[in-house]
Amino acid sequence: SYPISSCEELLDMKKASSLQRTDTIDWSREEILSNIADRDSFNSYRSSAVKTPDRARDKLKGYAVLKLKIVRGRNLVAADVTGTSDPYVNIDIDDVHKAQTNNMNMDLNPVWDWEGTLEIKNPASMVNLRVLDWDLGSEDDLLGFLEFPVADLPFDEKVEGWFMLLPGDELTGTSPERWKRLARTCDETCGAIYLEMKLEVISGDPSDELYAWCLPEPEFYTYPSSGYDPSLLNMQLLVDNIMDLKSAATNQMMNPFLGFVRYLLGWHEVWLSSCVLAVMVFVSWDPRYQMSGWFGIGGLLLLALSDASRRHAIASHPNVVPLNDEGYQLIASKDSTDGMMTFISRVLQVMRGQVLDQDQLRQFAAFASHEGRPVCDYEGLKHQLKDASHEMKPFLKLKDEPLPEGCLVKYNGVRGEVLRCLNPEDDLEWRYTVQLEGASAEDELELEGEELELRMDVRWLAAPAVAVLIPDSVKVTLAGFQPMFEGMNVSIQKACKSMTDIICWESLQLSLGLTFGLFALSLVSIWFHQWAAMAFWTWLFVHNFSIFAHRGKKGTARSQMKKYAKKEWKLWPFYAEHLQNYEPPADEGLLGSLMSCTLPRKGFLQIFD
16 A cells, blocks of 8 residues: 555565465465365364354264164065076165175075174265165166165164065155155065164264254255166156156246236236236336235236136147147137147147148148137047148148057156057047056056157167267266256156146135235235335345354254154164064075175176076
8 A cells, every 4th residue: 555666665575475475374285185084073073063064064074873784685586587686785875875795696585794884974864775686797686675764763772673675666756755755564575684783973972963963964866756777877767857847847837927928918808907007007106016016916816817717718828738629729719820730730749640831731720710719629620630631732641550559658747658559440539558657567547649748769779789889978977967857857846736736726725825915915015115125134134144043953953853852763664573583594505505605796606507
């Protein structure tokens, strides 16, 4: 801030500042890896779990250790053609690989006797044990799995017994989601394993658990909805998730919103458009009442949507209306050639048709309605499309055969696969037997072609001849997107389902309460809009103030400790209480020992086979 008289003075100042920095900064190199190995104990700095939970999670040791012993298994699934398996157990904590047992060759009742000590950082952690069959030259098969929350284990008490394995097709979604939907009882369909466990607090102070609950929740891997997939990359699943996201964003969110806007601006109902216009003009004239105006418009529109006929008129987008007489009438009422063209294109997709001339198709769509009404019924529309394919210069071409077996489809948003066509001779009323994902083999549905939506089929990319041409780096990159798209898809579908239930008044109590709540907020905001704004900004800043944030975290931690206070591990559905007196079969002698020998990867008897 002082004037400099000469260049020499400026150089002297730079030298002095340089020397000062050199004297105050410690330039000694710190060994990052050694610091990781010598992390501070949780008990000594547990208060940082409340103040800076992210840093405490990464820079402190775990608050406890789990001493785990995987003793043996029984009645495991035979995954090899020889009628046996080569089982081993993969141990994960929060879907992060921690350890693995040896594989036991050709043994459905293996004895692993594996022991290990696992670091536990968060009581909310989930321990996942997957029993897999080791295969040479191919992906390992999942024989079964089990998982449990660390919070259910008591401190310094030995937990042991037989635990039944769950089938691999239940390994979907995230670990907390699977735990919530776990059935009250389980059957021993995939065998069981005998475990010995003991959870110990490292410092010996049980109150460390309270602070450990303040750490950020663990992040879990999202397994595909189709079940466990050992392959590195499932392109079909990736494409399905991307297309579902596109469909949810357009058909369930953007198109209904734009349809609502067009409905209001088109003055289809004069009173509704007049009310919205009046409110918008009023809040534009006096911006102080903007908050009140938006609340009022929200309540008015939600109340207007309680009428089913109005909802259908607003949301009648050609991409989502049903392919029947009702859908045909809704699109015809719009008196739009583009909308009718989109609707007819969907009809042609069901009829397995291909458009040859877009201009003639547009003309056909223009004459498919007259003055807001369809010119025929839905069956008549399909007959006329079929007749158009037999003209001298047809603008479309129809295939004579129905959807082939194995064709990928969707029904009401659920993915499935066509098993067979029930009436291949009736080209206008094809009906199919469909197997939906997640349903048992016996639960086959008979559906009309109009009820099915075709999916993009990229299963050919999984062929060995094609997969070998894709670089591993590309596979790893694309595989990294799979859980992200799967999680986004699940979250958006849940949000759309909740919004649909409210807008369509599926839950009368919820929709009615929200409507009256919006009207009440609109009235209150007229007089208290300034106080409401002050209260909102005050809450936003005070809520994140350290004192209040710390109290909130500790309060949440205490509620979690109270929830798991009983340590009810014996109530786990897969705890096989009826097997606790089970006596393993006697040793089969030298041959049995040789057959289950644990050589690296494969036993020598199996190699000779």
